């Protein structure tokens with residue numbers, strides 16, 4: 660018995676913030692932001708759109724798509740860096756609000772790579788027999804921990820939530836993960852201050868690391884899955900920056916027919932939420948279909964990363 664993603668859901672905050680609204684505070688321009696990152700607009704959460712409420716909305720959609728009842732969920736894994744409470748986890752409250760039956764529930768901290776870490780854990784829990792259905796949520800409210808006057812981060816980070824239900828499947832729909840970290844570069848993206856953290860980022864160094872190292876990880880992931888770029892239908896990298904996506908696709912020799920996620924254009928960089936949001940968009944737009952093979956690769960603060968090939972529900 661294998662494991663597969665059975666359903667995907669998303670929640671995008673109602674408020675759309677175009678570049679024009681943020682450029683004055685960082686002495687920038689719409690043109691510069693679009694050229695350097697691909698971002699045109701992003702979603703910013705209102706007071707009622709919390710880490711928990713956005714997660715619950717995305718999770719409900721994922722459960723409905725999967726045809727799984729909340730009571731069938733054995734484990735809830737929440738990937739986030741913007742649940743601003745040391746304890747308890749966001750996962751316990753989200754599990755409760757969903758009407759689940761007291762499942763295992765915990766948060767993981769792997770920044771932008773969090774969702775792919777969660778999928779890897781979920782797949783192994785299901786394959787190992789520890790859980791029947793695992794709900795994996797990637798959620799961020801980065802606007803709360805981003806300095807609107809920081810030129811290096813204010814235009815990049817945004818808010819949203821995405822979720823996936825992982826469950827049993829006759830054929831395995833989630834490949835072995837390739838994951839890791841490079842703690843020597845721990846200080847490149849980090850929050851400063853324990854009580855009201857603010858994100859900082861050394862953008863150029865992150866850009867170099869992601870553009871050069873992540874294509875290799877993507878190819879290793881295909882290799883571990885016994886696949887090549889020719890077997891892929893979709894490429895869904897963390898929506899960090901369109902230029903990083905382009906550099907990776909080039910370095911991997913990705914064929915033109917493979918559909919590439921570009922959710923960043925209207926969503927910004929939503930860290931742990933970016934991959935499920937991008938997947939949801941591709942499915943809705945008809946760029947990804949049931950049964951398609953998608954390479955997911957996420958990377959960020961740590962520096963940490965995780966990648967796997969999944970078959971879409």
Ligand SMILES: CC(C)(COP(=O)(O)OP(=O)(O)OC[C@H]1O[C@@H](n2cnc3c(N)ncnc32)[C@H](O)[C@@H]1OP(=O)(O)O)[C@@H](O)C(=O)NCCC(=O)NCCS
Nearest residue numbers: 685686687691695771810811862863865866899900958959
């Ligand atoms: C953030 C990022 C777009 C900045 O681009 P960059 O080319 O590295 O920018 P630099 O800091 O080297 O600055 C280059 C020039 O742009 C200017 N600049 C920096 N930020 C700016 C902004 N927001 N608006 C306008 N100009 C800006 C600088 O002043 C500098 O000008 P100069 O050449 O006249 O001195 C880029 O580093 C990046 O995308 N990094 C990866 C970020 C990322 O994906 N993070 C998520 C990982 S999970």
